[in-house]
Amino acid sequence: MSGNANLVGDITLNISRARISSTKCCFRSCSTECPDELHRIPRAIRYEIMKNKRFFIPEKSVACNFHSDYSVLSEINIPVENCAFTAAQIEEMVDLLRSDPKQLKDEGQVLNKNSDAGVKADTGLTREQFQNLFHCLNSLRDCLKNDKIASDYLYTYLMKLRTGRTDEDIGRVFKITRWAVGKRLKCVREAMESDFVYQNVNCLLSREELAKYTTFLSQMLFCHGDINRPVLILDGTYVYIQKSTNYEVQKQSYSNQKKRNFVRIMNCVTTDGTILFVLGPYPASSNDAKVLQSIIQSTNALDNLNADDVLLLDRGFRDCVNLLKEKGFDVQMPALLQRSSNKKQLTTSEANRSRFVTANRYGVETRNGHIKTIFKLFQHEWNPIAMPHLMTDYRICAALINAYCKSIESNKGMATEIGRRMLDRYETPNELSNIVSKNEFQYNLSKFNQFYDFEQLPALTQTDLILIALGKYQIKQAASYCQEHFKSNNFQFAVFECPNNILRKFFANFTTGDKQLKLLMARIKSRFRSNKTHDAYILIDILGQGESVVLAYCCSCYNGLRTVGCCSHVMTIIWFALHIKKPSKMHRPAAFLDNYFGEASSSDCDSSDAEE
Incomplete structure (x- = not known):
């Protein structure tokens, strides 16, 4: 039919037709001409009005906030008049009436068209959280007077924060121009700041x-x-x-x-x-x-x-x-x-x-990490044009995190025990460090023999490691430290032990009771500088149990003398010798990147970064 449309004149039908204009509301009785208040009417609403009111709204027509609401359109009286239609308009009207009502039900509302996983991926919120946020934004709903349109506006803004995609990309999702996307973002930003941000952040609490x-x-x-x-x-x-x-x-x-x-x-x-x-x-x-x-x-x-x-x-x-x-x-x-x-x-x-x-x-x-991982907009370089609303968007992200992210507590369930041990150890001197430094163990591998028989040593659980380190960070670092040494030493981690005759001579303070001591040492490469190493020592009782196996430790690094927990270099020896024991049991982090730089990977590269 479309191929012969130019051969057919206008046809008069007993069906009313809306005004075709992109600058005025399609209802002739309405005088709204403000571009910010005009919207395309969803196909589902046009279908229902055509079926129930015999009133045809062309696809290119726009309507004001008031006349975009189906609840309003379904109540107002629209007189049926004889109107002239072109062949193209008749074809569009027939295509509209042939639409499947089930497919049209949620058209124009992206929230309902997406799965729960899709909503989470697009907005960073679950469907329930999205609905909760939407009902907080009274000013947005009052401004648009159409919940479906307001929902799409909010979805557009959250998608921008979550994905960091350009306005053009987001416009293709919603089948609107980038200028329309910008209008949506501005409208939601103002509503979020007035109705949501200051209820969740920037609060002067007592x-x-x-x-x-x-x-x-x-x-x-x-x-x-x-x-x-x-x-x-x-x-x-x-x-x-x-x-x-x-x-x-x-x-x-x-x-x-x-x-x-x-x-x-x-x-x-x-x-x-x-x-x-x-x-x-x-x-x-x-x-x-x-x-x-x-x-x-x-x-x-x-x-x-x-x-x-x-x-x-x-x-x-x-x-x-x-x-x-x-x-x-x-x-x-x-x-x-x-x-x-x-x-x-x-x-x-x-x-x-x-x-x-x-x-x-x-x-x-x-939280600093959450801002940039949950809302990827802040991973990108901001265009100077967008800088005036950078802080507004950042505050909105902070408010969303406060409202919908769980509170943070490291070592949950063990905080009381860790806090008690930290207070108990606060004034404990590092006696092992004094012995090592006075007797020239430091930097002197000649007094040590390489140790291989890790199976004879007691085994520590993950909980034991946490109670030694008083946290989880050092345990996570230990695997990466071992990884580097396996690669550079033909997949061997060099641990040395002090001979028994030297132990009896210098460690009399630790030999009270039924104890069988071993002093283990490893030279750990710095994670920041290729030409720097740290000597880490642990004194253990192989007859002990649990975290009491480790009697003392020290290291030559910046924080190596502390007794409230241990540094990552000390934990590397404890983790490998007393927990993993066999290289085959170790999960090597990012092993697929081994030899990524080829021969260049063996060259030293100086860094001015401070050690941990």
Whole structure:
């Protein structure tokens, strides 16, 4: 029929027809001409109106928010009039009436067309979470006056955050232009900020409310029995941006350290991962300390805290510690080696205190990762055109995480036992380190024999390893350290033992009771520098059981003298000698990448990165 359409004149039918216009509402009685309030009417609604009202709405017609709602269209009286139709319009009308009602039921609402897994992949939320969020956005539903259209608007925005796809790509999913996508994003962004963000983030909570978001481990280590004392973590993150033609912005956003353009964002997170506030953007030329100083001087973000409330910081905030202490805060930060000293290691006391801090900063590091893994928009470089709403989108992501992600607690179920052991070991000296250094064991493999008979050693469980390391991080690193040594030593991990005559001479303090000692040592390659190694030692009792098998340990690395847990190099020996025992039982991480760089993989590459 379409091939002969130009041979047929207009035909008058006793069927009403809507106005065909892309700039005005298709209902002639409506005067709406605002482009932001005009939408294509879904095919399902056009089918129902045609069937029940004998009113034909062409596909290219648009309608205002009011006339896009089927509940409105089904109630209003539409008089049937004689109207002229072209052959093409008649063909379109026949095709519309031939549509399958079952297939049209959910057309125009992507949420209902997708599976539960598809909704999760597109939006980062389950179907139930999406519906919950949708019913929170009253301003969006009031503005559009059509729940199906409002649902598609929200789906579009969440897809943008979740996937980071371009507006053109998202437009192809919804069969709309990129300009229409931009309109949707703006509409939802405004609704989210007014109805959702400030109910879930940037809340100035009381100290008692803040304390509810403090993990039990943090309370044990820092609060000294005061259950209403909050423990907060401050940390800076960044979002990469493209170069700008605005030279002032270009200079302020360029980092000499990273050699890239980005903006800084400051997060404040409780120890269970609840995001309290997100502030920014700040220039890349400012470090974390300068940003925090600016926050204290120009905002009220920390005004609801009292003196002696605890702030956990990393070493990047060292230049503002004095300012925070002047305000009465209890500032906890990992120890630093002074440049003027010749020391290469923290003392046992410094390393133990640093472990208290790092064991409780898990919440902020995890949330910073969630922002970029759940919402991939922040993995990409931002176009300068989009920068005005970068912080709004970031705050919305933070609010979504607070509302729909579980709270964080590392070592869940073992926090009480780990906290008790950390407090017990805090003032324990590292006696093994003193013996090793005084008797020149360090850097001297001639006093050791290579050890092979791991089967004679006691076997430790995963729980035993956690109670030795007082955490899981070092255990996860151990497999990767072993992996490198297997590759470079013909798939052998070299562990050495100290002869018994030397043990009896130097380790009399450890031989009380029925104990049979062994001193094991391994030279562990640094994970950062190819030309650097660390000597790790463990003293074990092969007649012991459980975690009591390991009597003492030390290492030559930066944190190697601590007695609150152990470093990753020490755990590597414990993990291999007392847990895995056989190379065949070991899962080698990313083994498919062995020899990826060929001969170049054996060359040294210096790095200025600090050791752990």
